[in-house]
Amino acid sequence: MKDVRPAQKDAYELILEAIDVGVYRPGDRLVESELAERFGVSRTPIREALQRLETQSLLSRDGRSLIVASLTHDQMAELYVVRAELEGLAARLAARHATAEETRVLRAMVEDDFKLLNDPAALARANRRFHKQIHLASHNRYLVQQLDLVHRTMALMATTSLAVEGRGRDALAEHDAIVGAIEAGDGDAAYDALKRHISIAFETRLRHDADAMLAEG
Template sequence: MPRSQTNNKDAYHLILEAIDMGIYKPGDRLVESDLAERFGVSRTPIREALQRLETQSLLERDGRSLIVASLDHNQMAELYVVRRELEGLAARLAARHATDEEVRVLRDMVEADDALVDDPVALSRANRRFHEQIHLASHNRYLVQQLDLVHRTMALMATTSLAAQGRGEIAQSEHRGIVEAISARDEEAAAEALRDHISIAFMTRLKQDAGRRERG
């Protein structure tokens, strides 16, 4: 692979990871020279990466500047509708296609993540890995691509629903139910369990936002 293509790929994923980790939050301005210095790459791949992120609606224009995009209430609701259906489909296909080894990995993830329920940031990262493992277990590359885009857009939300009081333990219980349905090869139960999981996460986030508005 030519060096320019490698740099472009690296710059894109480095910026995306920084947004996902909250280093750059919605509304933050991204400057080519600052990013190039931070990540140790030239400005050309940074520029190409920013253009790609803008095309994906992860960045937006503020005059001549590019800033990390933010989601309004309607955009968030639309995103959760799409996520709920796609995640449900992934669980259904995982129940059909996942290997025994993939099911064991999912079960091990849930057990390991129980230790993170008091650390919302770490649990959020683990939660994403868990969902990505289900996506892969669906054995459908096109679905994986669409869910990857959905999860990238989720990074535009400044907080995680897992930060809500008690949500971590409840989410872990929901994860266990999803894995058990996949392990039992019950496609309908797996799809329903994951759709319900996403719906509860959405309701939790709505309550968080309502609380912030009230305090504001």
């Protein structure tokens, strides 16, 4: 049975979205015919999309098969370093350039997201939306493009740090501080608050992964 998808999304976006929401996870094999059936498109655009995703290192080769790539510890650490700097810059620029309407939307997101604390998957989606809104509020198209690439790669992480007990509430408190700095037009404070937010998320993930390794023996 074919999934019903918005016509405006191309094969690349459809596959990327499926990876992002966990339909396909690191290590899963992607088959042209199955993807074409799922998304209701021909195999040619699927093939082109897979080639593009492989070029971006979101897919890797396992013999003749393409699988969703996994991040090594070092790759994850490198990604968080870049993410922290770029996200911090986006927050700094948002404090300078965000419109009153954009700032009100960010504030409403923080308030609404507290209702999702018992649903880590929904909170993770809301978290991506929140960060994307800050990117857009920076009003710098080149920065937005680079952050899109970073966040596409973040989809290769099989779990979200927001699933760790207590992390969701703490993350939203950090979001509140970021928005407060943007509302105040304080670029330095916004930069620092968002960098700290990413640093804590990374530390939480490292602790969670270490605990999982210990549990496995």
